Amino acid sequence: MQVKKILLLLLIVLLTITTACGAEQTKPKPKPERTNEAGIINQDQSTEVINSRTNFSFSLYPQLVKESAGENTFVSPVSIMLALMMAYNGAEGDTQAAMATALESSGLSLDEINRANQAWIQSMEKVDEGVQLQVANSLWGREGISFEETFINSVQDFYQAEVQSLDFNKPEASETINRWVSDQTNDKINQIVDKSINPDTILFLINAIYFNGKWEKPFEKNLTEDHTFYSENSKTKQHPFMTQGGKFQYYEDDKFQAVALPYGAGETSMYVFLPDESSSLEEFHEQLTAENWNQWLTGFQEQKGQVSLPKFKLKYDVELKNVLSAMGMGIAFEEGSADFTNMVVDKASKPSISSIKHKSYIDVHEEGTEAAAVTSIEVGVTSVNVNEPEPFEMKMDRPFFIVINDNLTGSMLFMGSIYEPEL
Secondary structure, X not given: OOOOEEEEEEEEEEEEOOOOOOOOOOOOOOOOOOOOHHHOOOHHHHHHHHHHHHXXXXXXXHHHHHHOOOOOEEEOHHHHHHHHHHHHOOOOHHHHHHHHHHOOOOOOOHHHHHHHHHHHHHHHOOOOOOEEEXXXXXXXXXXXXXXXXXHHHHHHHHHOEEEEEEOOOOHHHHHHHHHHHHHHOOOOOOOOOOOOOOOOEEEEEEEEEEEEEOEOOOOOHHHOEEEEXXXXXXXXXXXXXXXXXXXXXXXXXXXXXXEEEEEOOOOEEEEEEEEOOOOOHHHHHHOOOHHHHHHHHHHOEEEEEEEEEEOEEEEEEEEOHHHHXXXXXXXXXXXXXXXXXXXXXXXXXXXXEEEEEEEEEEEEOOOOEEEEEEEEEEEEEOOOOOOOOOOEEEEOOOOEEEEEEEOOOOEEEXXXXXXXXXX
């Protein structure tokens, strides 16, 4: 009987945006000037990479909301993409081509993809003084298993991964990995590996993103009041809404309103889209394409108005195997057909992905936003306006859509649909 081995690729992404209250402030050190991927790859390639990230996000998300119709949804497209890109380095042949299709990266070489991700990781460490963003990767291999040197080098060189070999049969192995996870996420995520590691597990790949910042203009707590929220199932409830007035980057058409709420000095923002009362969030989801997104972004202009946004917390988890199969990479999950021979020395083992799980968390409040996401990939081895517009009013008292976007690189850190806010 053949022994089935399991490879687990776990991605932890933590986004924490807060303001320090009542604490002594120290002047932050100046940060290096931040640039996009054009600093490492040429401009044409940089544009292709940014387009591929956007296309992937808007290919992934509509598939997800179909599976969770009418329910709160919140994911990190860039974290899922980074996890898949690390695994992509171990793929070959038809499997690599299928993953490239799902990742919207067919026009890019593996080297271009890796160098672009390397540049993005470096860029994320140079955000403005109001925002701290750190990216950490690690590879934990089972003692006695041989991995391809090229695969290990790529994960180290391009994804700056810490590489360690552990005896997975000892309980200290899971404790070591979970302690690393806790350290990288500021204790927000304390466990991702079970105390007893599956004896068939041969590898953990872990990515962690930590983001700490604050709204550019915090909401005043004394203005937070309960108002009615209208769910699409005709339910209503009283819920705390945060409110502020002023000048915002704002956009609207006959189907929705949208506003950008910046963090720090404005290099990252939360974009909030509120469908018109005559429409619905489901109808808005049908408009979610990369082409529309890029067009909408060019339409935002500064305008006076008032924004009312509910405070909310949300936990979400999803298995991505079906979604990614529908996006074209089904072969990567097929035992005996998947080709991840660039990952392991033993070519006869024929690795395949058996599961991809994603978990996320978000907390939106007056000072800012706290969010977290976890993605795990399990691989088995078997065989324009001229006149001053009127001030707008935008009250998110019915289901709405959000994107937390890195404005410089165009990367969507998180995106979600809020059908019913909870605290």
